Amino acid sequence: xxxxxxxxxxFAYLIQWFANDLNQFRFLEFPVGFYMAAQGSLxxxxxxxxxxxxxxxxxxxxxGVAEE
Amino acid sequence: MSLFRLQxxxxxxxxxxxxLYTGGFLxxxxxxxxxxxxxxxxxxxxxxxxxxxxxxxALIGWLSRTMQVDAYYVAGREVPPVFNGMATAxxxxxxxxxxxxxxxxxxxxxxxxxFVVGWTGGYVLVAIxxxxxxxxxxxxxxxxxxxxxxxxxLARFCAVVVLVVASFTYVTAQIDATGxxxxxxxxxxxxxxxxxxxxxxxxxxxxxxxxxxxxxxVAQYIVLIIAYLVPVFWMSIVQDFGWFPQLAYGDAVxxxxxxxxxxxxxxxxxxxxxxxxxxxxxxxxxxxxxxxxAWKFVTLVACMMLGTASLPHILMRYFTTPTVRxxxxxxxxxxxxxxxxxxxxxxxxxxxxxQILDPNLAxxxxxxxxxxxxxxxxxxxxxxxxxxxxxxSNADGILQINEFFMRADIVVLATxxxxxxxxxxxxxxxxxxxxxxxxxxxxxxxxxxxxxxxDLYYKMIDPHAETKRRLIVARVLLVVLGAAAALVASLKLTxxxxxxxxxxxxxxxxxxxxxxxxxxxKRANRAGAxxxxxxxxxxxxxxxxxVKWGGMAPWAGLDDLRFGIVGTAASGIAMVVVTLMTKEPDxxxxxxxxxxxxPSGATILSSTH
Numbered sequence: 063x064x065x066x067x068x069x070x071x072x073f074a075y076l077i078q079w080f081a082n083d084l085n086q087f088r089f090l091e092f093p094v095g096f097y098m099a100a101q102g103s104l105x106x107x108x109x110x111x112x113x114x115x116x117x118x119x120x121x122x123x124x125x126g127v128a129e130e
Numbered sequence: 131m132s133l134f135r136l137q138x139x140x141x142x143x144x145x146x147x148x149x150l151y152t153g154g155f156l157x158x159x160x161x162x163x164x165x166x167x168x169x170x171x172x173x174x175x176x177x178x179x180x181x182x183x184x185x186x187x188a189l190i191g192w193l194s195r196t197m198q199v200d201a202y203y204v205a206g207r208e209v210p211p212v213f214n215g216m217a218t219a220x221x222x223x224x225x226x227x228x229x230x231x232x233x234x235x236x237x238x239x240x241x242x243x244x245f246v247v248g249w250t251g252g253y254v255l256v257a258i259x260x261x262x263x264x265x266x267x268x269x270x271x272x273x274x275x276x277x278x279x280x281x282x283x284l285a286r287f288c289a290v291v292v293l294v295v296a297s298f299t300y301v302t303a304q305i306d307a308t309g310x311x312x313x314x315x316x317x318x319x320x321x322x323x324x325x326x327x328x329x330x331x332x333x334x335x336x337x338x339x340x341x342x343x344x345x346x347x348v349a350q351y352i353v354l355i356i357a358y359l360v361p362v363f364w365m366s367i368v369q370d371f372g373w374f375p376q377l378a379y380g381d382a383v384x385x386x387x388x389x390x391x392x393x394x395x396x397x398x399x400x401x402x403x404x405x406x407x408x409x410x411x412x413x414x415x416x417x418x419x420x421x422x423x424a425w426k427f428v429t430l431v432a433c434m435m436l437g438t439a440s441l442p443h444i445l446m447r448y449f450t451t452p453t454v455r456x457x458x459x460x461x462x463x464x465x466x467x468x469x470x471x472x473x474x475x476x477x478x479x480x481x482x483x484x485q486i487l488d489p490n491l492a493x494x495x496x497x498x499x500x501x502x503x504x505x506x507x508x509x510x511x512x513x514x515x516x517x518x519x520x521x522x523s524n525a526d527g528i529l530q531i532n533e534f535f536m537r538a539d540i541v542v543l544a545t546x547x548x549x550x551x552x553x554x555x556x557x558x559x560x561x562x563x564x565x566x567x568x569x570x571x572x573x574x575x576x577x578x579x580x581x582x583x584x585d586l587y588y589k590m591i592d593p594h595a596e597t598k599r600r601l602i603v604a605r606v607l608l609v610v611l612g613a614a615a616a617l618v619a620s621l622k623l624t625x626x627x628x629x630x631x632x633x634x635x636x637x638x639x640x641x642x643x644x645x646x647x648x649x650x651x652k653r654a655n656r657a658g659a660x661x662x663x664x665x666x667x668x669x670x671x672x673x674x675x676x677v678k679w680g681g682m683a684p685w686a687g688l689d690d691l692r693f694g695i696v697g698t699a700a701s702g703i704a705m706v707v708v709t710l711m712t713k714e715p716d717x718x719x720x721x722x723x724x725x726x727x728x729p730s731g732a733t734i735l736s737s738t739h
Contacts (some may be wrong), residue, residue, distance in 0.1 A: 104250050104469045111257050111462035118262075118458060 144213055151186075152352050158182060159356075163554045172553040176315035179557035180564055183353055184330045187346045187568070194338035194345055199597055202339035202604065203270040203580055205450040209344055214456075215463025217344045218447045220351035222249075222464065223471055224300070224570035225307025226630040228354060229563050231472075233538035234627055235479035237410060244430035245627075246472050250465060251431065252438025257461035260439055261448040263649045263726050265457035269449065271577070272442040272641065273585040276663075279648045280656040281719065283590050288663040292640030293442045293581050295667065298615065300441075300633035301574040303626045305331075305619040307567035314515065314543065315560040321620050327568065328616045335572045336605050339580075343572045344450060350565035351467065357562020358471050358478075358542075365481045365549050369491070379477045382484050389487050393496055393531050409532045410483075425686065430631075433694045437634025440641040443570075443577035482545045486534075493550055500529050508547035512540060539626055575615070579608040631691040632674070639670030639697025643705050649727070651709075652720045658709030665704035670697020 162175055200206050209217065227249070234242040269275045272293060277286030308327025313320040334346045371379055438444065447464075451457040485493045495503045500522045503509060512518045519535040543563060546555040583604035588595055595603070643662045647654040674693040676682040688695055714720075 103247050104473050107250050107254055108462070108466050108469050111254060111465050114254075114257060115459045115462050119455060122455070 144210065148213075148348060148352065151349060152356075155353060155356070159554065159558055162557060163552065166552055166554050172556070173317055175553055175557045176317075176560055179561040180312065180315045183561045183565060184333075184568075187330065187349060187565075188333035190346045190349055191334040191336070191338055191342040194342035196338050196341055197598065197601060199270075199600065201341045202601055203449075203584065204446075205339075205341040205344045207450055208452050209450040209460075211451060211456045211460035212463050213348055214344070214447060214451050214460040215465075215467050216351040217347035218444065218460070218464035219467035219471075220347040220354065220565070220569035221343075221447055221573040222444060222468055222570070223351075223354065223566050224630065225304050225563065225567035226627050227471065227475075228358065228566035229307050229310070229542050230539050230627040230630075232475040232479040232482070233541035235476050236483055236541045237408065237536075237538040241427060241430075243476065244427045245434060246475060248431040248434025249438065250469055250472055252435040253461055253465040253468070255435055255439040256444070256448075257458060257465075259646050259649065260445060261461050262454045262458045264445055264645075265448050265451060266454050266726050266728070270446075270584050271581045272445055272645070273581050274589075275648065276641075276644055276659065277585060277589065279719070279722070280644075280654075280659045280715075282656050285656055285660050285663075286585050286589060288660055289641065289644070290581050290585050292636065292663055292667050294578055295671075296441065296633045296637035296640070297443060297574045297578045298611075298618075299629055299636060300443075301571050301578070301611075301615045302619045303629035303633070304567045304571035304574065305616050306629070307626055308564060308571065309619060310539065311543065311560050311563045311567065315557070315564075324616050324620045327564075327571075328612050330564075331568050331571045331575065332609060332612055334568065335576050336608055339601075339604065340446075340450060340576060343576055344447075346572065347569045350569040354562040354565040354569075355467070355470055357558045357565070358474060360558060361546050361549070361551060361555055362474050362478045362481065364551055364555065365485065365545070366477075368549070369481060369484065371481070379480050382480045385488065386480065386483055393487060408538075409535050426692075429688060429692045429695050433631070433635055433638065433692050436638040436642050436698060437694060440637040440645060441634065442581070442637070442641070443573040445645075446577055446580070447573070478542065478545065482541055482548060485545075485549050493548060496529055496531055496534065498529055500527055500533075503529050508544060511547075512544055517544075571615075575608055575612055578611050579604050582607050582611075628691065632693075635670060635674070635692070635694030635697060636667065638694040639701055640667040642666075642698055643702045647705060647709075649723070652723045653709060653714050654705070655709050655712055655715040655719075657712040658705045658707075661708035662701045662705030666697045666701025669700035670694060673697065 162170075162178060166172075166175060196202055198206070231242070231245055234245065264272075264275055267275055267278070269278065273286050273289035276289035277283070305324055305327055308331070309320050309324035312318065312323035312326045316323065316326070318326065335343045366374075366379065369382070371382060448457045448460060451460050485491055487496050488494050489497055495506070495509075500520060504520060509518065509520065513520070517537045517540045520529065521533055521535065522529070523533050524530070543556075543559055546553075546559055583600060587603050588600050640663045643666070644654075644659045647662075648659065670693050673688075673696045674690055677688075677693065678690040685696070
């Protein structure tokens with residue numbers, strides 16, 4: 063059961079977050095200009111990570127594997 | 131000053147302590163500004179800045195001295211996420227980020243933005259694939275993870291080798307940067323500057339290991355971010371781009387694009403070559419319209435991202451947080467603090483370039499009489515140390531774009547002087563650059579010394595060594611490695627940015643797949659991991675050698691800065707193929723991998739392993 067949980071865990075955010083990453087790579091391949099490379103994608107990364115942390119914490123709690 | 135001993139109390143008081151420290155530093159800057167007005171010489175100011183900051187770091191290092199294994203290797207695992215984020219940012223932002231990145235953008239234009247994107251986006255990989263799981267594992271070093279996950283001394287040894295190769299390449303670049311800055315600020319020869327920088331670095335890390343490095347890195351982050359932001363804000367206000375340059379410098383980019391055809395940037399090529407310096411021949415914001423240019427951009431981004439996720443000195447910072455959850459949020463904070471500097475770097479490059487090019491600004495030099503330009507103080511000072519040169523190639527008495535030679539690495543350091551800011555700002559920037567290079571060098575030397583003392587000495591050579599002996603071995607190694615790195619740095623084999631890119635490529639070639647698959651693929655086994663590390667590092671190094679020195683034409687534009695792509699691909703293939711050909715790992719290992727993915731519960735390795 064624990065293994066299932068772990069696998070689900072893995073896929074839940076693999077799909078969610080890898081899609082996001084892939085978008086960003088593609089987005090770099092079509093240079094949208096100086097601004098996006100110099101700033102736009104950086105903002106995206108920062109926001110993405112904070113959201114990721116939040117969601118991951120929620121998932122941990124939901125499945126009772128959070129610390130404390 | 132028993133503050134640092136009472137750990138519980140100390141970590142509770144962190145915001146207060148560092149707020150006090152920041153205030154003190156700003157006060158020091160203000161004091162220096164007043165002294166400058168009162169006629170203190172520029173050299174003395176530079177000396178005070180570098181000397182004062184290093185003395186503070188050394189004090190922190192001394193106060194954090196320890197003889198406990200946990201404190202020495204992982205700062206007792208009690209660093210709060212926000213502060214670990216700051217420490218990681220300082221650990222991460224090296225001489226390359228602080229000194230060389232804006233210079234690269236200045237000289238190379240758009241293609242160099244790949245460094246900006248790659249060095250930030252890599253943290254997404256760190257957060258999602260690595261940091262929380264390695265923290266759960268409870269290891270002290272990266273080879274510790276490899277050694278336990280795959281089992282066996284050979285796997286551990288291979289990881290140590292990759293770590294040493296990557297980190298050592300990296301650390302020589304940092305010591306190079308400290309030498310450059312120290313020699314300029316203290317007016318001493320470069321070789322002496324290198325050794326001076328090394329002493330500062332060792333003072334921070336030797337007595338307290340990770341604990342000392344953590345708290346000095348937080349202090350160094352504060353210095354370096356102030357030092358990076360102040361000149362940019364100042365220039366922006368002077369040039370009328372408003373109070374928030376990062377949002378408003380679009381106009382400056384447009385102005386440069388307007389000036390470039392007028393000054394024939396990219397059309398006029400230099401007619402002579404001067405060793406170590408070059409002229410501006412690349413357009414500022416032109417990405418290049420060929421598929422090859424886009425491919426080169428993306429491959430460089432990929433190298434920097436995968437490298438970020440494999441660099442041991444970064445990963446080991448996340449071993450210091452109290453919980454898995456804290457490790458995860460600490461990655462987000464690291465990226466936030468790093469972005470503060472990285473989204474400023476292109477702004478700095480743009481505004482500095484405008485200072486030099488725009489005939490409407492008093493500071494411009496292109497299109498002015500050569501005799502007048504030669505009379506400028508900053509031209510003389512940097513010219514004297516061989517960092518820039520002016521040569522009136524066509525003998526018309528006017529300075530053209532292809533007659534102004536400069537080393538990219540000095541752009542950030544010389545910016546305050548170029549823009550005519552008071553010398554106190556130059557001193558501040560020198561201190562910031564010093565902080566950036568020292569903090570990274572600390573982290574790197576510690577990563578190497580810890581791997582050698584913990585993995586090679588304790589785990590493989592003498593598993594019964596007592597704590598005291600282990601920590602003394604670690605310290606002796608730190609000094610020896612530092613000296614070796616300083617020696618190599620004083621030979622000046624390659625530029626700062628180049629050496630750093632190589633370090634990333636080495637790390638990703640050898641470690642990326644063994645680490646990622648170690649967490650995410652239960653089937654991955656010892657033989658596969660060993661094959662991945664050996665083949666990856668071997669192919670990567672061979673390719674680097676062939677392209678750089680062997681005269682081989684690079685495949686598909688993968689030049690020596692991007693050899694990690696070849697190495698990593700080889701490593702991944704070798705690892706998967708060999709793993710599938712050999713027996714799957716035993717049940718115990720597979721259960722361990724499952725356990726790693728669950729945040730709660732005890733770490734895999736006990737805290738005193």
